Every structure is written in C-alpha cells, then in structure tokens.
Amino acid sequence: MSFVQRVRAQADRYGHERSYTFVEDRRGEFGETRMTFAELDARARSMGAWLTGRRMTDQTALLLYPAGLEFLGTFLGCLYSRVIAVPSPLPQTDPRALERAEGIIKDADVRMVLTDSANQGMLTRWLRDVGLDGAVECVATDTLCPPGPDAWTMPEIGPDTLAYMQYTSGSTSEPRGVMLTHANLLHNEEEIWRAIGSPEEGVGVGWLPHYHDMGLIGMLLQPIYAGGDLYFASPIAFVMRPALWMEMIGRYRAGYTVAPNFAYEWCATRVTDGQAAGLDLSSLRFALNGAEPVRPGTLRAMAARFGAAGFEEKAWAPAYGMAEATLVITATPLGHGPLVRRFDPGALERHRAVPAEDGVELVGCGRPISMTVRVVDPDTREVRPDGRVAEIWVRGGSVARGYWQRAEASRDAFDGYAADGDGPFLRTGDLGFLLDGELYVTGRIKDVVIVNGRNLYPQDLEEAARQVHPSLGAAAAFGVEAGGEHVVLVQEVREQRLAGAGAGEVARAIQAALGRAFGLPSMSVVLVERGGVGKTTSGKIQRSRTRDLLLGGSLPVVHAELTAALAALAVPGPEAAGPAAHAVTETAAHAVTETATPEAAVTTRAAVTEGA
CATH class of the missing domain: 3.30.300 (GMP Synthetase; Chain A, domain 3)
Known part of the structure; x- marks a missing residue:
C-alpha cells in the first residue's frame, strides 16, 4: 500500500465531512480558508496530472511556500505523480536561507521550484542571480490552470517508492536529504495515531512550519491519515500573538496539538492575564512536546498558568524522534502524562543513571510504540543494560532509506550492527538510557564536553546560565x-x-x-x-x-x-x-x-x- 492509496481511501470515506482549515489572525478575529478531504484529493489529482505532463515523474521539486493550504495540495500532488517533493523554508531575503536553498537545489538535483504567485518573482530573480535560472524552472502553482482531476492516472507507486526528502537542519553537520518512502510515511503516521489513542475522529490544532518533520508529519499529514479535522495557523501568527494557539484550541475544541518546548514556554510567559481568563482548554487531551529539550519548569509553568482554563498535566506527551526515522521514535501515550524523575548528576557524568531524591530532573520521552530501541556503546558496540548512558540505536518501519547521494554517510548512520550481530540499526548520534521501559535522552554525542574525564551536557550549562x-x-x-x-x-x-x-x-x-x-x-x-x-x-x-x-x-x-x-x-x-x-x-x-x-x-x- 502507498500513502496515496491511504489518502484517496480517506477522501472517499469522509468526502466533505472532514477538512483542513487555515486560520488567519485578523486583529483578534479569525479568518478561515477551508478545504475538505474531497477537495484536497481533487487538487492533488489535478496537480499530479500537470506534473506528469511536465515529465517530472521521479524528478525532484523544491517546495517553497508560505503557510497555508497551497503547500499541502502541491505536496500531495507530488506524491500522486511520483515526484520527489523537497519541502524547505521560503528563503525570502535571508542570506543564510538563500544559501541553504541553493545548496539543496544543487544537492538534490532539483529541476523545478514550486511556489505561489506572491513569491515567484522574488525567487525567479534569485535563481537568475545565482546562475540557476537556465536549469531550474520556477512555477507559481496558485495561478496554474492544471488539467481536471479526472485527467490523472495513478503511476506505479509501492511501499518502497521514494515519497519525499526531508533535509536535516544541520545542527552538527551540513544538511542532508533524508529519503523517506511511502512505507515510512504510513508506518510513522500509524505510530502517532496509536500514541494519541487511535481515535476514529478528532480535531487537531497547530501552527508548526510545514517544511519541518514535526509540522509535516505530526501536524499536516496525521489528520488525513487518521480521518480528523485540522485547524492551523502560520508560525509568524503564533509568534506575534501566542494566545492565538490557545484560543484556537478552545474555539475548535481540539483534542491534540504538537509543538516544541519553547512554544509552550512562550505561551506560559507571554499570554496576558486578560487573554488567559477567556480561554477554555478543557478539550485538550494530548499535547506532544518535542523537537528540543523538554524542561520540567515548562511543564509546571503551563499547568500553573492554564490550569484554571482546563489544561491538565496528564495532557503532556513528551516524545523523541528525528527525520531519519520520519518523525516519532518514542512517545508518551494518551492519558499517561509526563514521567519526571531525579538522577544523581555525578553519576550521569560517568554515563550512569542513578535515581536520587535531590538529583537532576529528567523528563522521560515515552516508550517505543512498535520500533526497536537499543542503547549501545558507540565504541565497543555492546548493548548497554538499563540505566547506562550510551548511543540510542533504532530499528523499525519508520527508519528512512538513507541520505540522498551520500553512500558513506548512509552506511555510517543506517547500518549499525551490535557486537552480537544484531542489526541493522539507525545510529541516532544521541545519548540516552532506558529505565523501566522509558527512554531518557541526555544529549548529542558530538556536543558533549569532556573536562577532566567528566561528561558535561551543554543543555544543562545553557539552561543554568539562562536563569x-x-x-x-x-x-x-x-x-x-x-x-x-x-x-x-x-x-x-x-x-x-x-x-x-x-x-x-x-x-x-x-x-x-x-x-x-x-x-x-x-x-x-x-x-x-x-x-x-x-x-x-x-x-x-x-x-x-x-x-x-x-x-x-x-x-x-x-x-x-x-x-x-x-x-x-x-x-x-x-x-x-x-x-x-x-x-x-x-x-x-x-x-x-x-x-x-x-x-x-x-x-x-x-x-x-x-x-x-
């Protein structure tokens, strides 16, 4: 089965009953643009037919869009036509973002840039300035007159067909294109669906960027996989007025949302008393927290700030994952709430997790749903027992095919074998430990600072300084x-x-x-x-x-x-x-x-x- 087949089956099942709604904040009033599952499928078929007519099958296309529904229809159109979509941030005038986009175009052999009419002129000039205008076409999909949906014919698409590429953000290395298949997509969406309680229906709310794995997999694609509604806004709208996110949860009676820790902290500190007084968060049952260190103080601050509005601590769902595993590797199941334990800081420096009443607080990242997670010494490749800190290794249906045109890097990351021959595993590069089935992440191997034989985690130093x-x-x-x-x-x-x-x-x-x-x-x-x-x-x-x-x-x-x-x-x-x-x-x-x-x-x- 392919992800396209899943989307089409959901469109047939729910038609105009389920939908995506893009919400714009207009001075406190909500402006809504809605697209039903049936309309989204029709748009994807039309775009798929157009892309096929342009001989883009099995070619790569860079998707540079602002937040909104146009990206989603185009992304699915790429899947429908077996075009390898590459979602990326809209660079605009940021030199670093422009340099990154140019690097992706060259690395991914991009033939076409897909965008909207508001940004086509800027991107066309930029492509000309960097000498790529002759090799790369820039198309505004919102002004196209594509063929009708019935002109689309499904190409041969199987579980192992490459669906899209997610370029890593390059926090410790140059960005690499992670190759995700239709099987990867289906498996990880199933993992998320099971974590949120396998609902037959439901409402999600969010604002995450569509070009990040959490925004794409956890926010945008989960509703059509599961059969629920989504109301989403732009990241800029959230940053400008964080109360918008909380207001959307209340207005649309959302049951789940996903975001990194900083976003919850931003709400706890920036939502005013007046704004908080008008909120109703009692519908929220699952608040996934990931993408960066999850701080116990943030968990407590949110509960204290919005408890009167109905926010319950059990809604917290810390999770762990990465683009190389599509998104989620471990998650806290619906209704369990966060597991916060204290550990001896000196023992952690020696890569041992020893519970201590007055020790360092660590938030558990949940448990594997169907993935296999091992903690392995990166030097000896010995699997470490519970309570020992080492590299996190992962195996399962969500693990990507590898990095685009980087055979050596792919072997290093995706072909990990333990000393007993068990494998292959994805070597995450993250340090952590398992205890009573729960995964705790302690940092990145490359980031650990070793001083006088002690292992210091930079996140700890950074958080202490910030206070x-x-x-x-x-x-x-x-x-x-x-x-x-x-x-x-x-x-x-x-x-x-x-x-x-x-x-x-x-x-x-x-x-x-x-x-x-x-x-x-x-x-x-x-x-x-x-x-x-x-x-x-x-x-x-x-x-x-x-x-x-x-x-x-x-x-x-x-x-x-x-x-x-x-x-x-x-x-x-x-x-x-x-x-x-x-x-x-x-x-x-x-x-x-x-x-x-x-x-x-x-x-x-x-x-x-x-x-x-």
Whole structure:
C-alpha cells in the first residue's frame, strides 16, 4: 500500500465531512480558508496530472511556500505523480536561507521550484542571480490552470517508492536529504495515531512550519491519515500573538496539538492575564512536546498558568524522534502524562543513571510504540543494560532509506550492527538510557564536553546560565581545545533589559553560577547581541557553528570574560566588542556573588530531534 492509496481511501470515506482549515489572525478575529478531504484529493489529482505532463515523474521539486493550504495540495500532488517533493523554508531575503536553498537545489538535483504567485518573482530573480535560472524552472502553482482531476492516472507507486526528502537542519553537520518512502510515511503516521489513542475522529490544532518533520508529519499529514479535522495557523501568527494557539484550541475544541518546548514556554510567559481568563482548554487531551529539550519548569509553568482554563498535566506527551526515522521514535501515550524523575548528576557524568531524591530532573520521552530501541556503546558496540548512558540505536518501519547521494554517510548512520550481530540499526548520534521501559535522552554525542574525564551536557550549562538574569536569551556551550579542553558559553543578552547591571557583572555572575553548579574552576563566558548564537531553521542551537564564529572573531560580542588559555585563541572583534570586552579572568572564583539558584542548573533532555 502507498500513502496515496491511504489518502484517496480517506477522501472517499469522509468526502466533505472532514477538512483542513487555515486560520488567519485578523486583529483578534479569525479568518478561515477551508478545504475538505474531497477537495484536497481533487487538487492533488489535478496537480499530479500537470506534473506528469511536465515529465517530472521521479524528478525532484523544491517546495517553497508560505503557510497555508497551497503547500499541502502541491505536496500531495507530488506524491500522486511520483515526484520527489523537497519541502524547505521560503528563503525570502535571508542570506543564510538563500544559501541553504541553493545548496539543496544543487544537492538534490532539483529541476523545478514550486511556489505561489506572491513569491515567484522574488525567487525567479534569485535563481537568475545565482546562475540557476537556465536549469531550474520556477512555477507559481496558485495561478496554474492544471488539467481536471479526472485527467490523472495513478503511476506505479509501492511501499518502497521514494515519497519525499526531508533535509536535516544541520545542527552538527551540513544538511542532508533524508529519503523517506511511502512505507515510512504510513508506518510513522500509524505510530502517532496509536500514541494519541487511535481515535476514529478528532480535531487537531497547530501552527508548526510545514517544511519541518514535526509540522509535516505530526501536524499536516496525521489528520488525513487518521480521518480528523485540522485547524492551523502560520508560525509568524503564533509568534506575534501566542494566545492565538490557545484560543484556537478552545474555539475548535481540539483534542491534540504538537509543538516544541519553547512554544509552550512562550505561551506560559507571554499570554496576558486578560487573554488567559477567556480561554477554555478543557478539550485538550494530548499535547506532544518535542523537537528540543523538554524542561520540567515548562511543564509546571503551563499547568500553573492554564490550569484554571482546563489544561491538565496528564495532557503532556513528551516524545523523541528525528527525520531519519520520519518523525516519532518514542512517545508518551494518551492519558499517561509526563514521567519526571531525579538522577544523581555525578553519576550521569560517568554515563550512569542513578535515581536520587535531590538529583537532576529528567523528563522521560515515552516508550517505543512498535520500533526497536537499543542503547549501545558507540565504541565497543555492546548493548548497554538499563540505566547506562550510551548511543540510542533504532530499528523499525519508520527508519528512512538513507541520505540522498551520500553512500558513506548512509552506511555510517543506517547500518549499525551490535557486537552480537544484531542489526541493522539507525545510529541516532544521541545519548540516552532506558529505565523501566522509558527512554531518557541526555544529549548529542558530538556536543558533549569532556573536562577532566567528566561528561558535561551543554543543555544543562545553557539552561543554568539562562536563569542568572532576565536579560539573557539563547546560549551555546561547547568545548575548545587550548592545551586541554576548556568550557565556553556564548550567551545572547538584551542590553536594554540589563536593568542597571553591567554586562561584565552579568558575565561574571554566569561564571560563578555555573562554576558552583557544575564544579567548573574555570570557564569563559562571551555575551553577544541577540541573534549571535547560531541556530538551525528549526531553532536548534548550532554549537559547532557558534564555536567557529567565535574563533574566527565574527560574533557580535557585547562583553567577554575569557580564561587566559582562551584569550589567545578567541579574541572578539573590537568593532563589535569594544575595549571592555577583553577582560580576562583566571577562574570563576573571582566572579561577583549574584548567582542563580542550584535548581537553575537542572534541565532535561527529552526531545524529538527534529530534523528539518
């Protein structure tokens, strides 16, 4: 069976009874654009016929759309015509996004860019500027006059047919095209459907970008797979007014939603008292939380902020996954609520998970639904027992075919065999452990900082730093080799929110807080302007890229407190930093006494490692 057959069967079954509705926030009023399953199928057949007529079968097409229904109809049209769709962010004028899109076009052998009429002119000019206009055609699908739906003939499509490519976001490496088949799609949608309780009907609400795996698989495609309705808005609308998301849940009586941790935190802190007073979240039964570290504080903050509006703690569903496994690998089933446990931090540094009443809080990522999950020593390939931290390996129907035109990288990632010969497994590159059937994720192998034989997870350092002062935002912690491994934290700061504190005072406070919480006698703190910390298109921290920018003197430095060993390697640019940025301290012991509480050092690492 193919995903196209599933969509067509659902369209036949539900016709105009089920639908997708794109919601626009018009100064507090909702504007709605609706497309039923039957209309969506007709649109996909028309687009499929048009693409087939353009001889695009088995060719790649880059989909660059704003949020809305046009993307969904075109994406399904690609599936219907056996065109390999490549969803990607609409680059507009961001140089990094334009560079990424150009790289994808070249890497994926893209023949056609599909977009809407509002962006066709800009993209056509850009293709001309980079010398790709002769090789790549740019088409606005919303102004086409495609053949009627009856002109479509289903091509030969099987479970192993390549459906689309999801380009990874490149948080630790260059973006790679993950090849997903129709069987992968069907298997992962079934996993999600089972996690949310296998409903025969239901309503979902969301706003996630359609070019990310969580937005595409978890939000957009799940309704038509399961047979439910979806109401969704644009990411920009959510960021501008986060109450919109909560209001949509109440208005449409949504039973489930999916989002990364930061989105829930954004709502807990940005929704006003007046807005919260008018909410009704009592219909929500399943709130998937993933794509980045899930923080216990966020879980508690949401419950405290919206408990009066009907938000229940049992609705939380932390999950883990990645693009290489389509999306979900493990999930917390409907009604179970989050599993939060405390573990000895010293033992975790030695890759052992030892429960401790006053230890670090970790949020469980749920359990495998039908996938096989092993925790394997990446060096010896020995399967580790419960409570031992090592690399997470995965096997099952959701695991992708491999990376597009990257045979060696595909073998490294997708052909993992344990010492006993069991395999092949997908090697996720993530560290974690299993305990009583629950998976806990502790970080990325490439991101772990090893100091004096201790394994420090950057997420913990970053979260602890963020609590020191309200002016602080995103951070990137990493190690730099300078006669030994040295810990560096690059921390974004909003200078207008320093409230009288000096930048140097705040930097030293961070040193002191992290020094005490993690036993670090020496570390460097670099404060940078907002946006100075490298992030992927999905918002994940690019630690290695930030490290390179620091060493290259390209960060917008506000102030730096550097150890003597680092000062010779990482001297901030004087134009961005100014003379005060070159202060050097030998140890954090000389820092000021303004610190975070010990609890600020606690963070959890449950995450859907979103690939796009």
